[in-house]
Amino acid sequence: MKSGLNFLIAARRCEIDELDQLARTSDLVGVIGRLVHALQRERGMSNVFLASRGGRLADQRDPQIAECLSLEQEVRAGFDQLETEARHRAGPGNGARLFSRIAWVLPGLDALPALRRRIGALELKPAQATAAFAKLIAGLLSVVFEAADGATDPEISRLLVAMFNFMQGKEFAGQERAFGAAALAEGRSDEAQRLQWLHLIESQERCFQVFTDFSDAALLVLWRESQSDATLAELERMRRMGATSAPAAPAGIAGTQLSQTWFDCCTRRIDAMKTVEDRLAADLRALCGHKTAQARSELQKYQEVLGTLAPQADNSAMFFDDADAQAAAPAQFGRHLERSVLDMVQEQSHRLQAMGDELETVRASLNERKIVERAKGLLMAHRRLSEEEAHKMLRQTAMNQNRRLVDVAESVLAMADYLPLDTPPPR
16 A cells, blocks of 8 residues: 555656646747747838838848748747647646647748738738737737746746746837837827827836846846846937827938837847846746756655655554654654654645745736736627727726726626627618
């Protein structure tokens, strides 16, 4: 009959399997980060290429596309590995959601060649190309989100949460680059554009704040050092011209030059963010390796104790001994060994409880995103809105009422039973 230590060893082996899975998923997250960055660069080049009717950056698009294709193959290989492992043994704890996200992303990757051909043929407007790339990048980031949500180790989960929010903030920065370049080139601005620009700025700040909350001191130093004071000053100056001031920006040649200055400034800032993203990926790999080595060391210790315990007499009755009785008992080798086993069981129990408590705290920020997504889905179903329209409604309500977006989303969900179902008009 198996002893309690046998099952403690089994628990450790399960934990090692989970850590191995987390390590592989974390490696995939790192590759996704590199692909997203490459796609963001391709999106920026495509916007300039389309806006100039093929006159600018034509020679730089092909090398950038080649880089994206190489990284895409790495991401696809990572997806395939996860699917293969899921068929042979238990996959990630949130495998159903993670694989559903991957299933949604793959058609987007498959559609990239056709999108690139249309861009090359100048068949799209910059805004259309931006929207297409943004949709694909959003899908890739949703895979990162599910990886963070499924992490079972709180330290790894914290780092994944920091990485997801940093990547999301960087994506909003990329969208702002494209949006601002178009607005400044047009030389005109309206209230809707101003609100959209402000939304992109606020979204970045919110994501980077969560990143800051979940990062260690070394990462925060790197983050501050990566942001040049001169670049940030120039960025804020042009933001005021386009996003916060009523007068329109200069049109014509002056507007084109201003748009290019804005684009270059944003690109410097976004490229600098890549150093932080790379550091996050490296820290994630190192932490997974450290945790796995630590768990394997503990497993070896348990196995050694089991080998020593096996020939001893059964001392399980001491489970009910109180501390005073145990202290007064003869110092028999078997009883001390059995006590050490109970201590290990209790230590494991306390450690898992502490991990669970910390994990709940870490996941609070992820739950906010889920609440907003559920509220958007509710508005889309009841009001027949697009996802963008539903998000705009939530954002506008939050701005009008001076409340957080997640608070407005919770209010919408609380009123779910009272929302009228919008029906199509009679024909």
